[in-house]
Amino acid sequence: MIAASDPVQRPPDAKLLFVSGRGTIEHWPRSAFSSLLRPGDLVVANDAATLPASLFGNHVPSRRPIEVRLAGRRSLDLSQVRYFFAVMFGAGDFRIRTEDRLPPPACKPGDRLELGPLHATVACLLNHPRLVLLRFDGSPRKIWEGLARHGRPIQYSHIGEPLALWDTWSPIAGPPVAFEPPSAGFILSWEVLASLAVRDIQFATITHAAGLSSMGDPTLDARLPLDEPYFVPASTAKAIQRTRTRNGRLIAIGTTVVRALEHAASVTGKIPAGEGLATQKIGPCTRLRAVDALLSGTHENGTSHYELLRAFVARATLSRMDDQLNKRRYRTHEFGDSILVERAVANGNAHSGDRSGARAESLPVNAGGISTHAERYCRECPA
Numbered sequence: 001m002i003a004a005s006d007p008v009q010r011p012p013d014a015k016l017l018f019v020s021g022r023g024t025i026e027h028w029p030r031s032a033f034s035s036l037l038r039p040g041d042l043v044v045a046n047d048a049a050t051l052p053a054s055l056f057g058n059h060v061p062s063r064r065p066i067e068v069r070l071a072g073r074r075s076l077d078l079s080q081v082r083y084f085f086a087v088m089f090g091a092g093d094f095r096i097r098t099e100d101r102l103p104p105p106a107c108k109p110g111d112r113l114e115l116g117p118l119h120a121t122v123a124c125l126l127n128h129p130r131l132v133l134l135r136f137d138g139s140p141r142k143i144w145e146g147l148a149r150h151g152r153p154i155q156y157s158h159i160g161e162p163l164a165l166w167d168t169w170s171p172i173a174g175p176p177v178a179f180e181p182p183s184a185g186f187i188l189s190w191e192v193l194a195s196l197a198v199r200d201i202q203f204a205t206i207t208h209a210a211g212l213s214s215m216g217d218p219t220l221d222a223r224l225p226l227d228e229p230y231f232v233p234a235s236t237a238k239a240i241q242r243t244r245t246r247n248g249r250l251i252a253i254g255t256t257v258v259r260a261l262e263h264a265a266s267v268t269g270k271i272p273a274g275e276g277l278a279t280q281k282i283g284p285c286t287r288l289r290a291v292d293a294l295l296s297g298t299h300e301n302g303t304s305h306y307e308l309l310r311a312f313v314a315r316a317t318l319s320r321m322d323d324q325l326n327k328r329r330y331r332t333h334e335f336g337d338s339i340l341v342e343r344a345v346a347n348g349n350a351h352s353g354d355r356s357g358a359r360a361e362s363l364p365v366n367a368g369g370i371s372t373h374a375e376r377y378c379r380e381c382p383a
Helices: 030-036 140-150 183-187 190-198 234-245 255-264 304-309 315-327
Strands: 015-019 025-029 042-046 054-059 064-072 083-089 112-115 118-125 131-136 176-178 202-208 228-232 250-253 274-278 293-297 338-342 361-363
Touching: 015 030, 015 315, 025 030, 025 315, 030 190, 030 338, 042 183, 042 234, 042 255, 054 140, 064 112, 064 131, 118 140, 176 202, 183 250, 183 293, 190 202, 202 234, 202 255, 228 255, 234 250, 250 255, 255 274, 255 293, 255 304, 293 304, 315 338
Parallel strands: 015 338, 042 202, 042 250, 250 293
Antiparallel strands: 015 025, 025 361, 054 064, 054 112, 064 083, 083 131, 112 118, 118 131, 202 228, 228 274, 293 338
16 A cells, blocks of 8 residues: 555545455445445444644743644533643654654643643643643633644644645534544545435434544554544434334444444444443454444554454455555555445345446455543543
8 A cells, every 4th residue: 555645535536445245355436435335224424523633832841842632532522621631742743753753851740831822731641651631721712712723633744745624624524523534534525425315325424533543652552542432413323223124234434433333332232322432442353233334544454443444354354455455556544545344244244235337346255342541541630
C-alpha cells in the first residue's frame, strides 16, 4: 500500500476491495459501493464532526513549547468540556512523524499550560509522561471559542500541507465530538445516498467520539482504542430492529460504528437507543452480535483497526487481502481507498450482495474487551 498524501475525500479513481462472506476477493471502483449491497440492508454511519483537537502553546513552568492533542472525554455532552484526556509532545509539528516527536517537558499535577487563548491545568498523569488529564479554565462557551480560534485538526506526516478543519468533516458531519475524522464516511455523498435509496437500502446514523489512531509510543498505542462515548438515536435503533425483522444486514461505515453497535448489543443482542461508552477491544476472539459487514479504510497490520477486521474474517483471508492491497497499490490512511468486508459465513453471515449488472475482477478462494479508558489510571482525579 502507499500513503494517500492528498486531502481529497472522494477522488474519482478511488478503489474498493471487497471480501465476501465466503472469502472471495474482488476489486471494484469505490463508486460501485451500493451495488455490493442488497435490498433490505441498513447502512449505518458515524455523523460526528472532527474537533480542532491539536493545540500548540507553552508549558508554563519550563516555558518550553508543547503540542497537546486532545484524545478523549467521558461524555458527548457539549457542555461537559472542562476535562479532556490528552497526549502531549515537545517542540515540532505534524511534519515530523509522530513516533519521532520530541517528548514534552516533564509535567506534574498542577502544572499550567498556555494554549493560545486557552489555559489548562494538568489534573493528573495517566501512567505515562505523555498522557494526561487536562482541566480547562473558563465556561464551556469560552472553551469552545478557544478551540475554534486556536485549534487545528490532528494531522500526521503523510499529508504534507496543513489540513483545514473542513477537510476532516464527512458530508454528514454533525456534532463536533470526534478527535480524528471517522474517515470511512468520506465515501458518502448525496449521490451515494440516492443510489442506496433506489436499491431499497436504508441509511441511518449514530454519533461516536472517534479517537486517535496513533499516540507516538508503543506502550500508549497498545492502549488504543481508549473508551469512547457514543449515542444511538431512537430512529436508528428502530431502523435496526426493522432491518432484523426483514432479515436484512447491518452494514457499518467505519470501525467506530462497529465498536459502538457491538458494545450496545453486548448485553441482550438488541441495540437500544441512548448514550453508551464503548469499552471493549474487538478482535479475533470477538463474537459479533450486530454488524454483518464493514466498509472501512485500509489499515496496516498491527494497528487496532486491523485487529478489528479479524472479528470478520480469518487470518488467512486477511493475509490474502493484504497481498492484494499491496500488489494493486491501494492507498492507505484517512484519504485512501476502501475495503468492504463481510462477516465470514462460518460466523453466521450467509448473505452476499445482489450485484446484477455490475462487473468486478474476482480472485478465487484459497483452500484450506479489555477497557482502556484513561480515567481508570487516575481514579483519584476530581473530574
